[in-house]
Amino acid sequence: MPIETNKNGKVNPVRELRSTENSFVKHLKEFFEEITLLTKFTFRFFKEVIKPPYEFNEFVKQSYLIGYKSFPLVAITGLIMGLVLTIQSRPTLAQFGAESWLPAMVAVSIVREIGPVITALIFAGKVGSGIGAELASMKVTEQIDAMEVSGINPFKYLVVTRIVSATVMLPVLVSAANAISLYGAYIGVNLEGDVSFRLFFAQVFDKLSFTDVFPGIIKTFFFGFAVALISCYKGYNSNKGTEGVGKAANSAVVFGSLFIFILDMIAVQVTSLFSR
Amino acid sequence: MKKTVAEIEHLNKSFGNNHVLKDMNLKLVEGENLVVLGKSGSGKSVLIKCLVGLIEPDEGKVNILGKNISELKIEELNLLRKKVGFLFQSAALYDSMTVRENLEFPLRDLKSKPKEEINELVEEALRNVGLEDVIDNMPSELSGGMRKRVGLARTLILKPEIILYDEPTTGLDPITSKEISNLILDIQKKYNTSSIIITHDMECARITANRMIILKNGTAINEGSFKELSELNDEWVHSFFK
Ligand SMILES: Nc1ncnc2c1ncn2[C@@H]1O[C@H](COP(=O)(O)OP(=O)(O)OP(=O)(O)O)[C@@H](O)[C@H]1O
Ligand SMILES: [Mg+2]
Numbered sequence: 001m002p003i004e005t006n007k008n009g010k011v012n013p014v015r016e017l018r019s020t021e022n023s024f025v026k027h028l029k030e031f032f033e034e035i036t037l038l039t040k041f042t043f044r045f046f047k048e049v050i051k052p053p054y055e056f057n058e059f060v061k062q063s064y065l066i067g068y069k070s071f072p073l074v075a076i077t078g079l080i081m082g083l084v085l086t087i088q089s090r091p092t093l094a095q096f097g098a099e100s101w102l103p104a105m106v107a108v109s110i111v112r113e114i115g116p117v118i119t120a121l122i123f124a125g126k127v128g129s130g131i132g133a134e135l136a137s138m139k140v141t142e143q144i145d146a147m148e149v150s151g152i153n154p155f156k157y158l159v160v161t162r163i164v165s166a167t168v169m170l171p172v173l174v175s176a177a178n179a180i181s182l183y184g185a186y187i188g189v190n191l192e193g194d195v196s197f198r199l200f201f202a203q204v205f206d207k208l209s210f211t212d213v214f215p216g217i218i219k220t221f222f223f224g225f226a227v228a229l230i231s232c233y234k235g236y237n238s239n240k241g242t243e244g245v246g247k248a249a250n251s252a253v254v255f256g257s258l259f260i261f262i263l264d265m266i267a268v269q270v271t272s273l274f275s276r
Numbered sequence: 277m278k279k280t281v282a283e284i285e286h287l288n289k290s291f292g293n294n295h296v297l298k299d300m301n302l303k304l305v306e307g308e309n310l311v312v313l314g315k316s317g318s319g320k321s322v323l324i325k326c327l328v329g330l331i332e333p334d335e336g337k338v339n340i341l342g343k344n345i346s347e348l349k350i351e352e353l354n355l356l357r358k359k360v361g362f363l364f365q366s367a368a369l370y371d372s373m374t375v376r377e378n379l380e381f382p383l384r385d386l387k388s389k390p391k392e393e394i395n396e397l398v399e400e401a402l403r404n405v406g407l408e409d410v411i412d413n414m415p416s417e418l419s420g421g422m423r424k425r426v427g428l429a430r431t432l433i434l435k436p437e438i439i440l441y442d443e444p445t446t447g448l449d450p451i452t453s454k455e456i457s458n459l460i461l462d463i464q465k466k467y468n469t470s471s472i473i474i475t476h477d478m479e480c481a482r483i484t485a486n487r488m489i490i491l492k493n494g495t496a497i498n499e500g501s502f503k504e505l506s507e508l509n510d511e512w513v514h515s516f517f518k
Contacts, residue, residue, distance in 0.1 A: 137371075146368035149328050150382040150434075151354040 041233045048156050058161040066127050067169035077122055078177035082184025103200050104207035106185045115178040116216050120223040123170055124256035128231040131162055132252030135235025136245040163228040170224030171217050211275050219267040227256040279306040281438055281470045287336035296322050298494035304470050311481045312474045313516055314491030320474045324440045328360055361436035365443050367427035369415040375426055376411050382434050401429040421448045439471040445480045457483040
Protein backbone atom coordinates (compact mmCIF):
# COMPACT_ATOMS: atom_id res chain seq x y z
CA MET A 1 0.00 0.00 0.00
CA PRO A 2 1.48 3.40 -0.92
CA ILE A 3 1.99 5.78 1.97
CA GLU A 4 -0.58 8.54 1.83
CA THR A 5 0.58 12.13 1.86
CA ASN A 6 -1.37 15.33 2.54
CA LYS A 7 -1.53 18.19 0.07
CA ASN A 8 1.85 19.59 1.12
CA GLY A 9 3.41 16.28 0.26
CA LYS A 10 3.98 15.38 3.89
CA VAL A 11 3.15 12.03 5.34
CA ASN A 12 0.03 12.09 7.44
CA PRO A 13 1.15 10.29 10.58
CA VAL A 14 -2.34 9.49 11.85
CA ARG A 15 -3.41 8.00 8.54
CA GLU A 16 -0.23 6.04 8.29
CA LEU A 17 -0.60 4.68 11.77
CA ARG A 18 -4.15 3.67 11.04
CA SER A 19 -3.17 1.90 7.86
CA THR A 20 -0.42 -0.12 9.55
CA GLU A 21 -2.89 -0.87 12.31
CA ASN A 22 -5.33 -2.13 9.71
CA SER A 23 -2.78 -4.33 8.05
CA PHE A 24 -1.76 -5.64 11.47
CA VAL A 25 -5.38 -6.48 12.23
CA LYS A 26 -5.66 -8.08 8.82
CA HIS A 27 -2.61 -10.26 9.41
CA LEU A 28 -3.85 -11.22 12.82
CA LYS A 29 -7.19 -12.20 11.34
CA GLU A 30 -5.52 -14.24 8.63
CA PHE A 31 -3.38 -15.94 11.24
CA PHE A 32 -6.40 -17.02 13.29
CA GLU A 33 -8.26 -18.11 10.17
CA GLU A 34 -5.28 -20.27 9.24
CA ILE A 35 -5.22 -21.81 12.72
CA THR A 36 -8.94 -22.56 12.49
CA LEU A 37 -8.55 -24.22 9.10
CA LEU A 38 -5.57 -26.24 10.27
CA THR A 39 -7.51 -27.40 13.31
CA LYS A 40 -10.42 -28.46 11.12
CA PHE A 41 -8.00 -30.28 8.84
CA THR A 42 -6.55 -32.12 11.87
CA PHE A 43 -10.00 -33.14 13.09
CA ARG A 44 -10.88 -34.35 9.63
CA PHE A 45 -7.73 -36.48 9.65
CA PHE A 46 -8.70 -38.17 12.92
CA LYS A 47 -12.21 -38.73 11.66
CA GLU A 48 -11.12 -40.30 8.41
CA VAL A 49 -8.20 -42.32 9.73
CA ILE A 50 -10.47 -44.54 11.83
CA LYS A 51 -13.21 -44.93 9.26
CA PRO A 52 -12.91 -47.91 6.89
CA PRO A 53 -12.13 -48.70 4.10
CA TYR A 54 -8.38 -48.43 4.67
CA GLU A 55 -6.04 -47.60 1.82
CA PHE A 56 -3.49 -50.21 2.84
CA ASN A 57 -1.65 -50.52 -0.49
CA GLU A 58 -1.19 -46.81 -0.79
CA PHE A 59 0.05 -46.70 2.81
CA VAL A 60 2.72 -49.29 2.00
CA LYS A 61 3.73 -47.42 -1.14
CA GLN A 62 4.01 -44.11 0.73
CA SER A 63 5.99 -45.72 3.54
CA TYR A 64 8.44 -46.99 0.95
CA LEU A 65 8.71 -43.56 -0.67
CA ILE A 66 8.82 -41.63 2.58
CA GLY A 67 10.96 -44.01 4.62
CA TYR A 68 13.18 -46.07 2.38
CA LYS A 69 13.91 -43.28 -0.05
CA SER A 70 14.99 -40.92 2.73
CA PHE A 71 17.31 -43.46 4.31
CA PRO A 72 20.54 -42.63 2.42
CA LEU A 73 20.27 -38.93 3.25
CA VAL A 74 19.47 -39.63 6.88
CA ALA A 75 22.30 -42.15 7.11
CA ILE A 76 24.92 -39.76 5.76
CA THR A 77 23.88 -36.89 7.99
CA GLY A 78 23.74 -39.26 10.96
CA LEU A 79 27.28 -40.46 10.39
CA ILE A 80 28.65 -36.93 9.99
CA MET A 81 26.70 -35.75 13.02
CA GLY A 82 28.30 -38.38 15.30
CA LEU A 83 31.74 -37.79 13.86
CA VAL A 84 31.66 -34.01 14.11
CA LEU A 85 30.12 -33.94 17.55
CA THR A 86 32.88 -36.20 18.87
CA ILE A 87 35.67 -34.21 17.28
CA GLN A 88 34.22 -30.95 18.62
CA SER A 89 33.66 -32.22 22.16
CA ARG A 90 37.06 -33.76 22.67
CA PRO A 91 39.08 -30.55 23.41
CA THR A 92 36.60 -29.34 26.01
CA LEU A 93 36.53 -32.65 27.82
CA ALA A 94 40.31 -32.92 27.55
CA GLN A 95 40.63 -29.60 29.40
CA PHE A 96 38.98 -31.21 32.38
CA GLY A 97 40.84 -34.43 31.89
CA ALA A 98 37.57 -36.21 31.26
CA GLU A 99 38.31 -37.66 27.85
CA SER A 100 37.14 -41.06 28.96
CA TRP A 101 33.67 -39.57 29.22
CA LEU A 102 33.62 -38.79 25.52
CA PRO A 103 31.64 -41.82 24.28
CA ALA A 104 28.99 -41.55 26.96
CA MET A 105 28.53 -37.81 26.60
CA VAL A 106 28.27 -37.89 22.84
CA ALA A 107 25.86 -40.83 22.98
CA VAL A 108 23.53 -39.07 25.39
CA SER A 109 23.41 -35.89 23.29
CA ILE A 110 22.79 -37.85 20.11
CA VAL A 111 20.08 -40.10 21.45
CA ARG A 112 18.27 -37.49 23.50
CA GLU A 113 18.34 -34.48 21.29
CA ILE A 114 20.54 -34.15 18.26
CA GLY A 115 19.55 -37.37 16.51
CA PRO A 116 15.78 -36.82 16.72
CA VAL A 117 15.82 -33.09 15.95
CA ILE A 118 18.36 -33.03 13.13
CA THR A 119 16.82 -36.07 11.47
CA ALA A 120 13.37 -34.56 11.75
CA LEU A 121 14.60 -31.31 10.21
CA ILE A 122 16.16 -33.20 7.31
CA PHE A 123 12.90 -35.11 7.02
CA ALA A 124 10.92 -31.84 6.92
CA GLY A 125 13.20 -30.59 4.17
CA LYS A 126 13.00 -33.68 2.02
CA VAL A 127 9.64 -35.28 2.70
CA GLY A 128 7.70 -32.18 3.77
CA SER A 129 8.56 -30.18 0.69
CA GLY A 130 7.91 -33.22 -1.49
CA ILE A 131 4.43 -33.78 -0.07
CA GLY A 132 3.59 -30.07 -0.21
CA ALA A 133 4.63 -29.72 -3.84
CA GLU A 134 3.06 -32.99 -4.95
CA LEU A 135 -0.36 -32.34 -3.44
CA ALA A 136 -0.35 -28.71 -4.58
CA SER A 137 0.41 -29.67 -8.16
CA MET A 138 -2.29 -32.35 -8.04
CA LYS A 139 -4.67 -29.68 -6.87
CA VAL A 140 -3.64 -27.24 -9.58
CA THR A 141 -3.94 -29.78 -12.39
CA GLU A 142 -7.38 -30.89 -11.11
CA GLN A 143 -6.17 -34.39 -10.23
CA ILE A 144 -7.68 -34.10 -6.76
CA ASP A 145 -10.97 -33.01 -8.32
CA ALA A 146 -10.76 -35.95 -10.70
CA MET A 147 -10.45 -38.36 -7.77
CA GLU A 148 -13.36 -36.73 -6.07
CA VAL A 149 -15.66 -37.05 -9.08
CA SER A 150 -14.76 -40.68 -9.55
CA GLY A 151 -16.25 -41.29 -6.12
CA ILE A 152 -12.94 -41.81 -4.31
CA ASN A 153 -12.22 -39.84 -1.20
CA PRO A 154 -9.00 -37.97 -2.04
CA PHE A 155 -8.45 -36.95 1.57
CA LYS A 156 -8.30 -40.56 2.61
CA TYR A 157 -6.29 -41.72 -0.35
CA LEU A 158 -3.74 -38.89 -0.40
CA VAL A 159 -3.66 -37.19 2.99
CA VAL A 160 -4.37 -39.93 5.51
CA THR A 161 -1.90 -42.39 3.96
CA ARG A 162 0.89 -39.82 3.87
CA ILE A 163 0.38 -38.63 7.44
CA VAL A 164 0.23 -42.16 8.84
CA SER A 165 3.29 -43.24 6.85
CA ALA A 166 5.31 -40.26 8.01
CA THR A 167 4.28 -40.79 11.63
CA VAL A 168 5.43 -44.40 11.48
CA MET A 169 8.54 -43.92 9.36
CA LEU A 170 10.23 -40.99 11.09
CA PRO A 171 10.84 -42.91 14.35
CA VAL A 172 12.33 -45.75 12.29
CA LEU A 173 14.59 -43.32 10.47
CA VAL A 174 15.61 -41.64 13.72
CA SER A 175 16.47 -44.98 15.31
CA ALA A 176 18.62 -45.81 12.32
CA ALA A 177 20.21 -42.36 12.34
CA ASN A 178 21.02 -42.73 16.06
CA ALA A 179 22.73 -46.06 15.49
CA ILE A 180 24.75 -44.75 12.55
CA SER A 181 25.59 -41.62 14.49
CA LEU A 182 26.99 -43.68 17.33
CA TYR A 183 29.13 -45.49 14.81
CA GLY A 184 30.27 -42.08 13.57
CA ALA A 185 31.17 -41.20 17.12
CA TYR A 186 33.17 -44.42 17.37
CA ILE A 187 35.15 -43.38 14.31
CA GLY A 188 35.57 -39.91 15.79
CA VAL A 189 36.95 -41.28 19.06
CA ASN A 190 39.42 -43.44 17.17
CA LEU A 191 40.79 -40.58 15.13
CA GLU A 192 42.89 -39.55 18.12
CA GLY A 193 43.06 -42.54 20.35
CA ASP A 194 42.50 -46.20 20.34
CA VAL A 195 39.25 -47.49 21.76
CA SER A 196 38.02 -50.89 20.70
CA PHE A 197 34.55 -51.26 19.27
CA ARG A 198 33.46 -53.29 22.30
CA LEU A 199 34.88 -50.93 24.85
CA PHE A 200 33.32 -47.93 23.09
CA PHE A 201 29.84 -49.41 23.09
CA ALA A 202 30.26 -50.78 26.61
CA GLN A 203 30.93 -47.22 27.75
CA VAL A 204 28.01 -45.92 25.71
CA PHE A 205 25.46 -48.37 27.03
CA ASP A 206 26.74 -48.07 30.55
CA LYS A 207 25.61 -44.45 30.62
CA LEU A 208 22.70 -44.64 28.24
CA SER A 209 19.49 -45.46 30.06
CA PHE A 210 15.93 -46.17 29.11
CA THR A 211 14.94 -42.60 30.03
CA ASP A 212 17.37 -41.30 27.41
CA VAL A 213 16.24 -43.51 24.56
CA PHE A 214 12.52 -43.79 25.08
CA PRO A 215 11.46 -40.08 25.20
CA GLY A 216 13.80 -39.34 22.29
CA ILE A 217 11.97 -41.85 20.11
CA ILE A 218 8.46 -41.05 21.35
CA LYS A 219 8.73 -37.41 20.42
CA THR A 220 9.67 -38.28 16.85
CA PHE A 221 6.21 -39.77 16.31
CA PHE A 222 4.87 -36.29 16.97
CA PHE A 223 7.52 -34.69 14.75
CA GLY A 224 6.62 -36.99 11.86
CA PHE A 225 2.93 -36.39 12.35
CA ALA A 226 3.35 -32.61 12.50
CA VAL A 227 5.59 -32.39 9.44
CA ALA A 228 3.25 -34.48 7.30
CA LEU A 229 0.13 -32.76 8.62
CA ILE A 230 1.46 -29.29 7.80
CA SER A 231 2.72 -30.37 4.39
CA CYS A 232 -0.54 -32.05 3.47
CA TYR A 233 -2.52 -29.07 4.70
CA LYS A 234 -0.43 -26.63 2.69
CA GLY A 235 -0.53 -28.76 -0.44
CA TYR A 236 -4.16 -29.80 -0.27
CA ASN A 237 -5.36 -26.23 0.29
CA SER A 238 -2.91 -24.57 -2.02
CA ASN A 239 -4.09 -21.71 -4.16
CA LYS A 240 -4.66 -22.38 -7.77
CA GLY A 241 -1.79 -21.72 -10.10
CA THR A 242 1.78 -22.89 -10.43
CA GLU A 243 2.93 -20.22 -8.02
CA GLY A 244 0.91 -22.02 -5.35
CA VAL A 245 3.04 -25.16 -5.80
CA GLY A 246 6.26 -23.41 -4.86
CA LYS A 247 4.60 -21.61 -1.99
CA ALA A 248 3.12 -24.82 -0.62
CA ALA A 249 6.48 -26.60 -0.73
CA ASN A 250 8.18 -23.64 0.90
CA SER A 251 5.72 -23.11 3.73
CA ALA A 252 5.56 -26.88 4.34
CA VAL A 253 9.26 -26.83 5.20
CA VAL A 254 9.19 -23.55 7.12
CA PHE A 255 6.21 -24.40 9.31
CA GLY A 256 7.18 -28.06 9.57
CA SER A 257 10.58 -27.08 11.00
CA LEU A 258 9.03 -24.52 13.29
CA PHE A 259 6.63 -27.13 14.66
CA ILE A 260 9.52 -29.51 15.30
CA PHE A 261 11.17 -26.96 17.58
CA ILE A 262 7.94 -26.10 19.36
CA LEU A 263 7.14 -29.76 19.94
CA ASP A 264 10.70 -30.42 21.06
CA MET A 265 10.42 -27.69 23.65
CA ILE A 266 7.21 -29.23 24.96
CA ALA A 267 8.76 -32.70 24.92
CA VAL A 268 11.71 -31.54 26.99
CA GLN A 269 9.39 -30.03 29.58
CA VAL A 270 7.30 -33.17 29.78
CA THR A 271 10.35 -35.43 30.03
CA SER A 272 11.92 -33.42 32.81
CA LEU A 273 8.60 -33.49 34.64
CA PHE A 274 8.62 -37.29 34.64
CA SER A 275 12.30 -37.83 35.32
CA ARG A 276 12.28 -35.81 38.50
CA MET B 277 -42.18 -37.74 -22.31
CA LYS B 278 -38.62 -38.76 -21.51
CA LYS B 279 -37.19 -38.80 -18.04
CA THR B 280 -35.08 -35.87 -16.81
CA VAL B 281 -31.73 -37.18 -15.56
CA ALA B 282 -30.14 -33.92 -14.45
CA GLU B 283 -31.60 -30.58 -13.64
CA ILE B 284 -30.27 -27.23 -12.51
CA GLU B 285 -32.66 -24.64 -11.14
CA HIS B 286 -31.97 -20.97 -10.41
CA LEU B 287 -28.27 -21.54 -9.98
CA ASN B 288 -26.15 -18.61 -8.85
CA LYS B 289 -22.42 -18.64 -8.35
CA SER B 290 -19.94 -15.83 -7.78
CA PHE B 291 -16.25 -15.74 -7.05
CA GLY B 292 -15.81 -12.52 -5.10
CA ASN B 293 -17.21 -9.80 -7.32
CA ASN B 294 -17.19 -12.00 -10.38
CA HIS B 295 -20.79 -13.11 -10.79
CA VAL B 296 -20.24 -16.11 -13.05
CA LEU B 297 -23.63 -17.82 -13.17
CA LYS B 298 -26.85 -15.86 -12.78
CA ASP B 299 -30.12 -17.67 -12.34
CA MET B 300 -29.03 -20.49 -14.63
CA ASN B 301 -31.55 -23.20 -15.52
CA LEU B 302 -30.81 -26.40 -17.37
CA LYS B 303 -32.46 -29.73 -17.97
CA LEU B 304 -30.85 -32.87 -19.35
CA VAL B 305 -33.17 -35.53 -20.70
CA GLU B 306 -32.42 -39.25 -20.79
CA GLY B 307 -30.48 -40.30 -23.89
CA GLU B 308 -29.78 -36.83 -25.27
CA ASN B 309 -26.58 -35.03 -26.13
CA LEU B 310 -26.79 -31.44 -24.97
CA VAL B 311 -24.12 -29.12 -26.33
CA VAL B 312 -23.23 -25.99 -24.38
CA LEU B 313 -21.69 -23.10 -26.29
CA GLY B 314 -20.28 -19.94 -24.81
CA LYS B 315 -17.31 -17.63 -24.88
CA SER B 316 -14.16 -18.44 -22.96
CA GLY B 317 -14.65 -17.51 -19.32
CA SER B 318 -18.44 -17.54 -19.54
CA GLY B 319 -18.72 -20.17 -16.80
CA LYS B 320 -19.21 -23.39 -18.73
CA SER B 321 -16.70 -25.35 -16.69
CA VAL B 322 -18.10 -23.90 -13.48
CA LEU B 323 -21.57 -25.02 -14.55
CA ILE B 324 -20.67 -28.69 -14.90
CA LYS B 325 -18.52 -28.60 -11.78
CA CYS B 326 -21.60 -27.44 -9.87
CA LEU B 327 -23.44 -30.43 -11.31
CA VAL B 328 -21.13 -32.96 -9.64
CA GLY B 329 -20.65 -30.98 -6.45
CA LEU B 330 -17.04 -29.98 -7.06
CA ILE B 331 -18.08 -26.36 -6.71
CA GLU B 332 -20.75 -25.45 -4.24
CA PRO B 333 -23.33 -23.06 -5.71
CA ASP B 334 -24.30 -19.93 -3.77
CA GLU B 335 -27.95 -20.48 -4.51
CA GLY B 336 -30.08 -22.89 -6.47
CA LYS B 337 -30.85 -26.57 -6.73
CA VAL B 338 -28.95 -29.33 -8.48
CA ASN B 339 -30.72 -32.59 -9.12
CA ILE B 340 -29.01 -35.67 -10.52
CA LEU B 341 -30.86 -38.92 -11.23
CA GLY B 342 -33.67 -37.70 -9.02
CA LYS B 343 -31.48 -36.73 -6.06
CA ASN B 344 -30.77 -33.27 -4.75
CA ILE B 345 -27.00 -33.41 -4.37
CA SER B 346 -26.77 -30.81 -1.61
CA GLU B 347 -28.86 -33.04 0.65
CA LEU B 348 -26.75 -36.16 0.16
CA LYS B 349 -24.27 -37.55 2.65
CA ILE B 350 -20.74 -37.85 1.30
CA GLU B 351 -21.03 -41.65 0.91
CA GLU B 352 -24.27 -41.30 -1.04
CA LEU B 353 -22.77 -38.56 -3.19
CA ASN B 354 -19.76 -40.77 -3.96
CA LEU B 355 -22.06 -43.59 -5.06
CA LEU B 356 -23.93 -41.19 -7.30
CA ARG B 357 -20.68 -39.82 -8.72
CA LYS B 358 -19.77 -43.27 -10.01
CA LYS B 359 -22.74 -43.00 -12.34
CA VAL B 360 -21.56 -39.67 -13.69
CA GLY B 361 -18.50 -39.45 -15.91
CA PHE B 362 -16.51 -36.23 -16.02
CA LEU B 363 -13.92 -35.38 -18.66
CA PHE B 364 -11.77 -32.52 -17.43
CA GLN B 365 -10.72 -29.76 -19.78
CA SER B 366 -7.13 -30.42 -18.70
CA ALA B 367 -7.58 -34.24 -18.80
CA ALA B 368 -6.36 -34.34 -15.16
CA LEU B 369 -4.44 -37.61 -15.51
CA TYR B 370 -2.70 -38.83 -12.35
CA ASP B 371 0.99 -38.05 -13.05
CA SER B 372 2.33 -40.61 -10.63
CA MET B 373 0.53 -43.51 -12.31
CA THR B 374 0.92 -45.22 -15.67
CA VAL B 375 -1.87 -45.02 -18.22
CA ARG B 376 -3.04 -48.47 -17.15
CA GLU B 377 -3.17 -47.48 -13.47
CA ASN B 378 -4.99 -44.29 -14.39
CA LEU B 379 -7.70 -46.32 -16.05
CA GLU B 380 -7.82 -48.90 -13.27
CA PHE B 381 -8.24 -46.21 -10.65
CA PRO B 382 -11.99 -45.65 -11.08
CA LEU B 383 -12.42 -49.44 -11.03
CA ARG B 384 -10.93 -49.85 -7.56
CA ASP B 385 -14.22 -50.89 -6.05
CA LEU B 386 -14.40 -53.79 -8.46
CA LYS B 387 -11.34 -55.41 -6.89
CA SER B 388 -13.36 -58.58 -6.51
CA LYS B 389 -13.39 -58.93 -10.28
CA PRO B 390 -10.71 -61.18 -11.77
CA LYS B 391 -7.59 -59.44 -13.05
CA GLU B 392 -8.23 -60.55 -16.65
CA GLU B 393 -11.62 -58.92 -16.69
CA ILE B 394 -10.19 -55.60 -15.46
CA ASN B 395 -7.40 -55.82 -18.03
CA GLU B 396 -9.96 -56.46 -20.72
CA LEU B 397 -11.96 -53.37 -19.65
CA VAL B 398 -8.85 -51.19 -19.66
CA GLU B 399 -7.74 -52.43 -23.07
CA GLU B 400 -11.17 -51.97 -24.55
CA ALA B 401 -11.39 -48.40 -23.24
CA LEU B 402 -8.02 -47.57 -24.77
CA ARG B 403 -8.91 -49.24 -28.06
CA ASN B 404 -11.98 -47.00 -28.23
CA VAL B 405 -9.76 -43.92 -28.25
CA GLY B 406 -7.11 -45.54 -30.45
CA LEU B 407 -4.31 -45.65 -27.91
CA GLU B 408 -3.73 -49.30 -27.02
CA ASP B 409 0.03 -49.00 -27.45
CA VAL B 410 0.66 -46.39 -24.73
CA ILE B 411 -0.81 -48.53 -21.98
CA ASP B 412 2.41 -48.72 -19.97
CA ASN B 413 3.55 -45.14 -20.52
CA MET B 414 3.47 -42.38 -17.94
CA PRO B 415 1.20 -39.39 -18.67
CA SER B 416 4.24 -37.11 -18.93
CA GLU B 417 5.34 -39.11 -21.97
CA LEU B 418 2.13 -38.38 -23.89
CA SER B 419 1.23 -35.47 -26.12
CA GLY B 420 -1.57 -33.09 -25.14
CA GLY B 421 -4.03 -34.73 -27.49
CA MET B 422 -3.10 -38.21 -26.29
CA ARG B 423 -3.62 -37.16 -22.69
CA LYS B 424 -7.03 -35.86 -23.61
CA ARG B 425 -7.94 -39.18 -25.19
CA VAL B 426 -6.64 -41.17 -22.20
CA GLY B 427 -8.74 -38.87 -20.02
CA LEU B 428 -11.72 -39.71 -22.18
CA ALA B 429 -11.02 -43.44 -21.88
CA ARG B 430 -10.82 -43.08 -18.10
CA THR B 431 -14.14 -41.25 -18.05
CA LEU B 432 -15.86 -43.90 -20.13
CA ILE B 433 -14.51 -46.95 -18.35
CA LEU B 434 -17.23 -47.06 -15.70
CA LYS B 435 -19.93 -46.85 -18.39
CA PRO B 436 -21.60 -43.90 -16.67
CA GLU B 437 -25.24 -43.01 -17.19
CA ILE B 438 -24.46 -39.33 -17.50
CA ILE B 439 -21.28 -37.99 -19.08
CA LEU B 440 -20.03 -34.43 -18.80
CA TYR B 441 -17.47 -33.58 -21.46
CA ASP B 442 -15.46 -30.40 -20.98
CA GLU B 443 -14.13 -29.57 -24.45
CA PRO B 444 -13.45 -33.14 -25.59
CA THR B 445 -11.88 -32.18 -28.92
CA THR B 446 -9.87 -29.07 -28.04
CA GLY B 447 -6.25 -29.46 -29.01
CA LEU B 448 -6.86 -32.38 -31.36
CA ASP B 449 -6.32 -32.46 -35.12
CA PRO B 450 -9.44 -32.40 -37.32
CA ILE B 451 -9.29 -36.12 -38.07
CA THR B 452 -8.96 -37.21 -34.45
CA SER B 453 -11.57 -34.62 -33.45
CA LYS B 454 -14.00 -36.19 -35.84
CA GLU B 455 -13.22 -39.66 -34.50
CA ILE B 456 -13.83 -38.48 -30.97
CA SER B 457 -17.09 -36.79 -31.95
CA ASN B 458 -18.22 -40.01 -33.58
CA LEU B 459 -17.15 -41.96 -30.50
CA ILE B 460 -19.33 -39.69 -28.35
CA LEU B 461 -22.21 -40.40 -30.69
CA ASP B 462 -21.55 -44.16 -30.64
CA ILE B 463 -21.49 -44.25 -26.86
CA GLN B 464 -24.78 -42.40 -26.71
CA LYS B 465 -26.38 -44.91 -29.09
CA LYS B 466 -24.83 -47.99 -27.54
CA TYR B 467 -25.48 -47.29 -23.86
CA ASN B 468 -28.26 -44.71 -24.08
CA THR B 469 -26.17 -42.27 -22.04
CA SER B 470 -27.13 -38.65 -21.52
CA SER B 471 -24.34 -36.13 -22.01
CA ILE B 472 -23.51 -32.50 -21.65
CA ILE B 473 -20.82 -31.52 -24.13
CA ILE B 474 -18.99 -28.24 -23.78
CA THR B 475 -17.24 -27.32 -26.97
CA HIS B 476 -16.04 -24.57 -29.27
CA ASP B 477 -15.63 -27.06 -32.10
CA MET B 478 -18.65 -26.54 -34.36
CA GLU B 479 -17.94 -29.74 -36.25
CA CYS B 480 -18.15 -31.67 -32.98
CA ALA B 481 -21.34 -29.81 -32.08
CA ARG B 482 -22.86 -30.58 -35.47
CA ILE B 483 -22.10 -34.29 -35.19
CA THR B 484 -23.09 -34.83 -31.56
CA ALA B 485 -25.80 -32.33 -30.63
CA ASN B 486 -29.45 -33.23 -30.24
CA ARG B 487 -30.01 -29.90 -28.56
CA MET B 488 -27.83 -26.89 -27.89
CA ILE B 489 -27.81 -24.01 -25.46
CA ILE B 490 -25.79 -20.82 -25.60
CA LEU B 491 -24.38 -19.29 -22.44
CA LYS B 492 -23.96 -15.53 -22.19
CA ASN B 493 -23.50 -13.34 -19.13
CA GLY B 494 -24.01 -16.29 -16.84
CA THR B 495 -27.28 -17.54 -18.18
CA ALA B 496 -28.66 -19.55 -21.12
CA ILE B 497 -29.84 -17.11 -23.80
CA ASN B 498 -30.74 -19.45 -26.66
CA GLU B 499 -31.81 -23.01 -27.03
CA GLY B 500 -32.49 -25.21 -30.04
CA SER B 501 -31.12 -27.76 -32.45
CA PHE B 502 -27.89 -27.12 -34.34
CA LYS B 503 -29.88 -26.21 -37.43
CA GLU B 504 -32.21 -23.83 -35.61
CA LEU B 505 -29.39 -21.97 -33.91
CA SER B 506 -27.23 -21.74 -37.02
CA GLU B 507 -30.10 -20.11 -38.86
CA LEU B 508 -30.89 -17.71 -36.04
CA ASN B 509 -30.88 -14.06 -36.99
CA ASP B 510 -28.56 -12.88 -34.24
CA GLU B 511 -25.16 -11.41 -34.99
CA TRP B 512 -23.56 -12.64 -31.75
CA VAL B 513 -24.93 -16.17 -31.97
CA HIS B 514 -24.11 -16.34 -35.64
CA SER B 515 -20.44 -15.61 -34.98
CA PHE B 516 -20.10 -19.05 -33.35
CA PHE B 517 -21.20 -20.75 -36.52
CA LYS B 518 -18.80 -19.01 -38.91
N1 LIG C 1 -12.04 -21.64 -8.47
C1 LIG C 1 -12.26 -20.43 -8.97
N2 LIG C 1 -11.98 -19.35 -8.24
C2 LIG C 1 -12.21 -18.10 -8.71
N3 LIG C 1 -12.71 -17.85 -9.92
C3 LIG C 1 -13.01 -18.87 -10.72
C4 LIG C 1 -12.79 -20.23 -10.29
N4 LIG C 1 -13.17 -21.04 -11.28
C5 LIG C 1 -13.60 -20.25 -12.27
N5 LIG C 1 -13.51 -18.95 -11.95
C6 LIG C 1 -13.94 -17.80 -12.79
O1 LIG C 1 -15.19 -18.13 -13.34
C7 LIG C 1 -15.27 -17.68 -14.68
C8 LIG C 1 -15.74 -18.81 -15.57
O2 LIG C 1 -14.74 -19.80 -15.60
P1 LIG C 1 -14.91 -21.13 -16.43
O3 LIG C 1 -13.70 -21.96 -16.20
O4 LIG C 1 -16.22 -21.76 -16.12
O5 LIG C 1 -14.93 -20.62 -17.92
P2 LIG C 1 -15.23 -21.44 -19.24
O6 LIG C 1 -16.52 -20.99 -19.78
O7 LIG C 1 -15.08 -22.89 -18.97
O8 LIG C 1 -14.08 -20.95 -20.20
P3 LIG C 1 -13.14 -21.78 -21.20
O9 LIG C 1 -13.92 -21.95 -22.45
O10 LIG C 1 -11.97 -20.88 -21.40
O11 LIG C 1 -12.80 -23.06 -20.53
C9 LIG C 1 -13.92 -17.12 -15.04
O12 LIG C 1 -14.03 -15.72 -15.03
C10 LIG C 1 -13.01 -17.56 -13.95
O13 LIG C 1 -12.10 -16.56 -13.64
MG1 LIG D 1 -13.74 -24.31 -19.32
